[in-house]
Ligand SMILES: Cc1ncc(C[n+]2csc(CCOP(=O)(O)OP(=O)(O)O)c2C)c(N)n1
């Protein structure tokens with residue numbers, strides 16, 4: 001097995017792009033580590049991999065990684081990734097988004113990318129807030145919790161990311177947290193190997209804005225809460241609804257075979273090139 005030190009040299013733009021911008025204790029780096037190990041364990045050549053993001057703390061990840069990368073506009077990572085996949089279908093494409101990026105400004109793109117079932121591995125780092133812009137509430141801020149734009153509590157219901165991807169037609173959908181890092185890495189590996197749209201939600205609550213405003217303690221306290229407040233799907237199925245209140249349910253929600261967009265599109269190209277006879 002490759003050592004952690006070797007992985008850092010192999011995959012990070014360590015000479016040019018560090019120190020990074022993330023707060024000490026933030027889980028985004030843990031997700032980045034899980035992605036690096038997933039790619040390495042699967043034995044991909046890093047020139048086979050492209051990483052695309054929008055804007056936000058999570059969106060900074062491609063800046064630090066030595067894959068082909070695109071750091072694009074807020075909410076549009078999936079659109080850029082769709083274009084790249086159609087042009088270079090052989091690439092493994094990882095899309096990293098914050099919850100605001102994926103589900104607020106990018107919500108429409110999220111729905112339709114899942115519906116098309118295009119072969120991308122999308123990772124939504126759910127920190128329950130707009131981290132980069134100072135802690136406004138986002139579509140995943142739990143109801144009644146505080147945000148800079150919800151000083152008396154957020155009155156909106158939060159968006160269930162995995163359930164949304166599931167009903168839209170994604171081929172693979174899973175959720176884990178930055179505490180359960182090996183499980184998270186496993187889901188990323190499964191997503192990368194899946195032909196079709198794979199959505200992995202990585203829960204990583206922001207301690208600097210969301211945590212501080214809601215008095216959730218230090219980064220370590222919040223990491224411990226991820227351990228204590230999460231249950232596997234199997235356990236969740238046995239619990240009464242009142243005991244599931246406020247719990248993060250981890251696991252694989254979907255793993256199915258669905259016709260994949262670039263393959264269907266290739267058939268259309270062949271048909272058009274043969275004058276509609278193929
Ligand atoms: C079109 C556009 N609108 C708004 C912004 C300002 N902006 C930058 S990051 C961000 C939200 C960040 O939240 P999220 O996507 O959840 O990522 P996080 O920083 O929490 O990882 C916003 C609104 C922008 N850069 N571009």
Ligand code: SF4
Pocket residue numbers: 021022023025026027028057058127131132206207208209
């Ligand atoms: S503001 Fe929050 S999400 Fe952004 S780097 Fe800091 S801890 Fe992480």
